[in-house]
Amino acid sequence: MRTERLHQHLGLTPRTGYRPAAGHADVWLLRAAPHLAAVARENITVLSPEEQHRARELPTPHGQDTYLVAHLALRTLLGKCLGQPPAQVALARADCPLCQQPHGRPALQHTSGLHFSLSHARDQIMIGLARTPIGVDIEAADRVRMETLIRRLHPAEHTAIKALPADRRRDALVRCWTRKEAYLKGLGTGLATPPHQVNVGTGLTRHDEDELADRNGWTLTAVTAPAGYAASLALLVPPGTRVRTTIRTRAAHPGPPRRPLVAEHRPNPYRRIKTPPRAPEPLRAG
Numbered sequence: 001m002r003t004e005r006l007h008q009h010l011g012l013t014p015r016t017g018y019r020p021a022a023g024h025a026d027v028w029l030l031r032a033a034p035h036l037a038a039v040a041r042e043n044i045t046v047l048s049p050e051e052q053h054r055a056r057e058l059p060t061p062h063g064q065d066t067y068l069v070a071h072l073a074l075r076t077l078l079g080k081c082l083g084q085p086p087a088q089v090a091l092a093r094a095d096c097p098l099c100q101q102p103h104g105r106p107a108l109q110h111t112s113g114l115h116f117s118l119s120h121a122r123d124q125i126m127i128g129l130a131r132t133p134i135g136v137d138i139e140a141a142d143r144v145r146m147e148t149l150i151r152r153l154h155p156a157e158h159t160a161i162k163a164l165p166a167d168r169r170r171d172a173l174v175r176c177w178t179r180k181e182a183y184l185k186g187l188g189t190g191l192a193t194p195p196h197q198v199n200v201g202t203g204l205t206r207h208d209e210d211e212l213a214d215r216n217g218w219t220l221t222a223v224t225a226p227a228g229y230a231a232s233l234a235l236l237v238p239p240g241t242r243v244r245t246t247i248r249t250r251a252a253h254p255g256p257p258r259r260p261l262v263a264e265h266r267p268n269p270y271r272r273i274k275t276p277p278r279a280p281e282p283l284r285a286g
């Protein structure tokens with residue numbers, strides 16, 4: 001399929017050869033809307049056989065759609081940056097910092113100087129690009145089981161959240177969790193690092209940012225997410241670098257493009273979704 005038409009659908013518009021500036025994270029927030037899911041299913045062969053297999057293994061058509069849109073969007077973005085068709089973007093896994101096996105942070109196989117991170121929650125997709133290692137995380141607030149999650153916090157985070165008025169705790173907890181996952185995804189260990197051993201702070205005070213940045217070069221930033229979601233990013237930067245984030249939300253809730261897409265006709269191994277996505281509840285006011 002013509003990649004420009006794919007970009008038109010996905011609303012992903014970095015110029016060819018684009019690279020984020022040093023200390024800068026570019027974030028794309030997309031929703032796997034039905035028309036994007038249809039584009040992704042029509043273009044499933046843009047994904048690697050392994051990605052296609054993983055999508056098929058997901059238990060629900062809704063989860064499959066989100067995965068397909070996320071990976072098509074990721075490949076489209078990286079392809080633009082690299083000046084390659086999305087299908088030719090060679091993805092790999094970095095070594096896990098804990099066991100040195102190749103199941104760490106997803107990475108580009110051959111290109112240094114361009115890093116990315118991907119997260120999806122329900123039908124929302126978050127992609128971060130940067131020159132240095134990055135981790136992103138988005139969570140649906142109403143999916144969070146407070147009692148379970150609060151037990152996985154660092155004691156200092158737990159104390160800070162318990163000290164808040166009851167009606168602010170859920171919001172703070174979800175944000176804290178996205179900080180933690182973004183950081184652990186940036187490191188590449190994911191939740192194999194016991195989450196309660198890592199203090200990322202709640203992000204409610206300036207001290208939280210400073211403490212993390214001073215400790216090992218990672219800076220955590222809250223990202224404005226759609227209603228009902230919380231999102232954060234972690235970026236590894238040299239000491240003293242001021243991190244800047246550009247949120248590219250143009251494609252967050254796009255309608256179909258004016259001209260219909262003429263896609264290549266390929267066999268579609270998926271069923272179409274019949275159930276409309278459930279609207280998430282809004283985050284409580286903080």
Ligand SMILES: CC(C)(COP(=O)(O)OP(=O)(O)OC[C@H]1O[C@@H](n2cnc3c(N)ncnc32)[C@H](O)[C@@H]1OP(=O)(O)O)[C@@H](O)C(=O)NCCC(=O)NCCS
Pocket residue numbers: 067070096098099103104105106117118119120121136137138181184185186187188189190191192
């Ligand atoms: C990585 C992890 C935190 C993702 O959490 P999640 O809330 O389920 O999912 P998210 O949507 O936020 O992120 C999923 C994306 O994270 C990325 N990812 C997967 N593993 C990752 C890792 N180790 N580091 C950074 N990013 C990772 C992938 O791009 C994945 O997208 P995909 O499933 O579409 O390929 C979680 O899956 C995890 O901790 N896995 C365990 C890792 C592990 O045990 N490793 C063994 C160490 S010895």
